Amino acid sequence: MRSHLCNRCGSCVGLSNGAIIFQDKTGEYRPVIKGQISDKLAEILWEACPGKSFNFPSYREAFYPDTPGFHDFIGPYRQIGIGFAVNPVIRQQGASGGVISAVLIWLLEKKMIDGAVVLGMSKTEPWLTQAFIATTKEQIMEAAQSKYIISSVNDILPEIEKFEGKLAYVGLPGQIQSIRKLQRMKHPSVRNIEYIFGPFYGNTLHFSSVTSFLRSYKASDYREIEKLYFRHGEWPGNMRIEMKGGRVIELKKFHANYLIPFHILRNSLYCTDLTNEFTDLSGGDAWAPVYEERGKGFSMIISRSAKGDEILRKMISEGALQMNAISTQTAIEMHSHGYDFKKRGSFIRIHFRRMLGKAVPDFGYELKGFGFSRYLMEVVISSLFILMGTKVARWTVEKFPPGLIGGIFERTRKIWKKSTYNIKRKEL
Ligand SMILES: Cc1cc2nc3c(=O)[nH]c(=O)nc-3n(C[C@H](O)[C@H](O)[C@H](O)COP(=O)(O)OP(=O)(O)OC[C@H]3O[C@@H](n4cnc5c(N)ncnc54)[C@H](O)[C@@H]3O)c2cc1C
Incomplete structure (x- = not known):
């Protein structure tokens, strides 16, 4: 809980009958023990925690015994393609191609589920997120x-345990790893979960990213936020904040990425799962100039389990989804930057942590054998994350217009990507 291994999945809070709470959601957002925990409950919480360990090979065998495709970077897979929701409203409102929302709506309309566990924005504190069970199309879209x-x-x-009916569940890799652990333990809290979907996952940010963003625009009180969007408008979208009193603050998503090195959750640096490998079906952005130029929204879709694949096939044949198959090599090239960050960088960072005598996660597998230049590159990247995460660096960046910093960040990132192209492509 107190180390950087906690990914804030929330399982210990949910299962503890109020004994563990998230105390400071606009701060460190750490789980804190407030009440009595029996030995039996402690054992369950320890087992359900994905931060300290999650054995990838063992869970792959347990949940994907018949899945024919496997790649170290992508995980188990059946089909990989580029696609989008055919319904233009769903496509437009989704983060990329609206695929995850379209799948949930399709399942609901076919009565294959009675609800979907999704993440919306809080009604009472609209600057924070709130998970809930959506039982209508409108709620899924929301x-x-x-x-x-x-x-x-x-x-x-x-709430998931009490729900009467079948559920689909949407989450990030760490959250899903915990759900898979609970499913394997046959824990009653997950008995209703029939399908698991999730977005790709590069990193997540502390709430300080929002307050810092506001301060850059000379707006100091986050409690004045009425609506907060991270991907508003046409793909790839904008970070957009609507304040009480009508003020609107908006910045291109690619420019708002400048917040990442200043506010990244350290656990993101030790997560080795980019494509949400333990889902039935997962989706990411189709990052390639050919799609980015067109706007509108394109997703990379990966089906993994037999039931995830069947949903994909049926939705395509019924005209609810459009998808063109791509090879694993094309898929890897499209996210080579992300794979380098997660499947090389994370293992090197874990190695550095181990050398410093700190606790490290056990994923049951390790990728290694990277060249000296990749280690050197990681020293630079990790040093930058440490430097830019300091109060002084955060304070300094707030003194410049975000549009300017975002533009510089986008250009620097392009140059950096280009100059490290060979290091990163090696053995991809
Ligand atoms: C934190 C984060 C990091 C990401 N990093 C990358 C990346 O590096 N590369 C990449 O290609 N794609 C990344 N994605 C995925 C991408 O942004 C889109 O979510 C994905 O392409 C699916 O788009 P969609 O239009 O199909 O989803 P939508 O139809 O918009 O549905 C998204 C679903 O995900 C749920 N959701 C949204 N945010 C969260 C969250 N934080 N935790 C749990 N559930 C959530 C929503 O409730 C919704 O049901 C990331 C997503 C997130 C949330």
Whole structure:
């Protein structure tokens, strides 16, 4: 809980009958023990925690025994493609191609589920996220789009347990790893979960990203936020804040990415799952100039389990989804930057942590054998994360217009990507 291994999935909070709470959601957002925990409950919480360990090979065998495709970077897969929701409203409101929302709506309309666990924005504190069970198309649409601040979907496990009917569940890799652990334990809290979907996951940010963003625009009180969007408008969208009194603050998503090194949740640096490998079906952005130029919204879709694949096939044949298959090599090239960050960088960072005598996660597998230049590159990247995460750096960046910093960030990132192209492509 107190180390950087906690990904804030929320399972310990949800399962603890109020003994553990998230105390400071606009601050460190850490689970804190407030009441008595029996030995039996402690054992369950320890087992359900994905931060310290999650054995990828073992869970793959347990949940995807018949899945024919596997790649170290992508996980188990059946089909990989680029696609989008054919319904233009769903596509437009989704983070990328609206695929996850379209799948949930399709399942609901076919009565294959009675509800979907999704992440919306809080009604009472609209600057924070709130997981809930959506039982209508409108509620699923309301929860569409990516939220880039720390969110703990699994703190609603008691509601999930009480729900009468079948559920689909949407979460980030860490949250899903905990759900898979609970499913394997046959824990009652997850008995209703029939399908698991999720977005790709590069990183998530502390709430300080929002307050810092506001301060850059000379707006100091986050409680004045009426609506907060991370991907508003046409793909790839804008970070947009609507304040009480009518003020609107908006910045291109690619420019708002400048917040990442200043506010990244450290656990994101030790997560080795980019494509949400333990879902039935997962989706990410189709990052390639050919799609980005067209706007509108394109997703990369990966089906993994037999039931996830069947949903994909049926939705395509019924005209609810459009998808063109791509090879694993094309898929890897499209996210080579992300794979380098997660499947090389994370393992090197874990190695550094181990050398410093700190606790490290055990994923049951390790990728290694990277060249000296990649280690050197990681020293630079990790040093930058440490430097830029300091109060002084955060304070300094707030003195400049975000449009300017965002533009510089986008250009620097392009140059950096280009100059490290060979290091990163090696053995991809
Ligand atoms: C924190 C985060 C980091 C990401 N990093 C990358 C990346 O590096 N590369 C990449 O290609 N794609 C990344 N994505 C995925 C991408 O932003 C889109 O979510 C994905 O392409 C699916 O788009 P969609 O239009 O199909 O989803 P939508 O139809 O918009 O549905 C998204 C679903 O995800 C749920 N959701 C949104 N945010 C969260 C959250 N924080 N926790 C749990 N559930 C959530 C929503 O409730 C909704 O049901 C990230 C997403 C998130 C949330």
